[in-house]
Amino acid sequence: MPESSPLPAIPWSIYSSTLTFAISIAVISYITMRRKVLPGVPIPPSPSVLWGHERTIFQWPIGSWYGEWFDSIGPTYRIKAAGIDKDILVTVDPYAIHQMYTKNPYNYQHSSAFRKLISRILGRGLVWVEGQDDHRRMRSLVATAFNQDRIRAFLPHIWDTAGRLKDSLEKHISHRSGLNSSMAIIDLTHWTELTTLDVIGKVALGFDFQFGRTPEAKAIVKSWRDQVRFGMHHSAFYATVLLRTMPWLTSLPVTFMKTQGYDIKATVSRLARKLLDTAPGSLEWNRDLFSILFTAYKNQGTGHDISAQEAIEHIRLALFNYSHARMT
Structure with a gap:
């Protein structure tokens, strides 16, 4: 039987291009899934792809855009965070605030980065401490x-x-x-x-x-x-x-x-x-x-x-x- 000819070698450039494309798709998918939370909650229009709504909020007088969106959207909405962070929930709904601050206060914790900043600026007091036992002891005091x-x-x-x-x-x-x-x-x-x-x-x-x-x-x-x-x-x-x-x-x-x-x-x-x-x-x-x-x-x-x-x-x-x- 005649010997079959070997398959032609695939150039390394094709391998690298395919790998780069796959990684890019994975990163984009990860960022998209990470940033999109609470899909049923309304969101203000026209967020920046890179900065979300946050830079607009920062550049204007404090609270002005929040008030504008409360009037146009309602008491609860989400804004797009800058970078790859998750969407940010914004609410003035009394029931939601009661759920977070009174009924389930220990389910909402500070991020690791800001907890360190809290420690440096505010100290390790009631705002810094987490965990039901420690927080309850300090709060009751x-x-x-x-x-x-x-x-x-x-x-x-x-x-x-x-x-x-x-x-x-x-x-x-x-x-x-x-x-x-x-x-x-x-x-x-x-x-x-x-x-x-x-x-x-x-x-x-x-x-x-x-x-x-x-x-x-x-x-x-x-x-x-x-x-x-x-x-x-x-x-x-x-x-x-x-x-x-x-x-x-x-x-x-x-x-x-x-x-x-x-x-x-x-x-x-x-x-x-x-x-x-x-x-x-x-x-x-x-x-x-x-x-x-x-x-x-x-x-x-x-x-x-x-x-x-x-x-x-x-x-x-x-x-x-x-x-x-x-x-x-």
């Missing part, structure tokens, strides 16, 4: 500081600080008028941040920031201004997308990563340690958040105790709420 009776007891401190704000604004306007200025230009964010910090210092920690005149107040205000200024820069948007896509970047020994939030963390930690060290031997329990933390810190071995570091983390979180409140 601090919840009593914010019941209705305690909130009513806050009012005298709030009125006192409001009086300081009024006096300071009057002096500022009078000074500007004395300079023959045609008008007094007032940066309200400066005044509201001092007011908010004063209120939180008094009602949560029993500490008087003296309307921004103490060294601690000046350091905290400066740190948060720097943090907010960076967050408003366009590079912050791209950094957020990058960290979500590659969360392992937060573990790199890069100076920027290691020092993120360091100033505010160091300042508040020093203040918290000072409060713990200089507090009297006993405080009226449930007077404020600090008295609850201090009592739990002193009651070592009772089963309801916390370490000094845990107390410091809670104080850091309380002062972070100052920054959130002043920006909203």
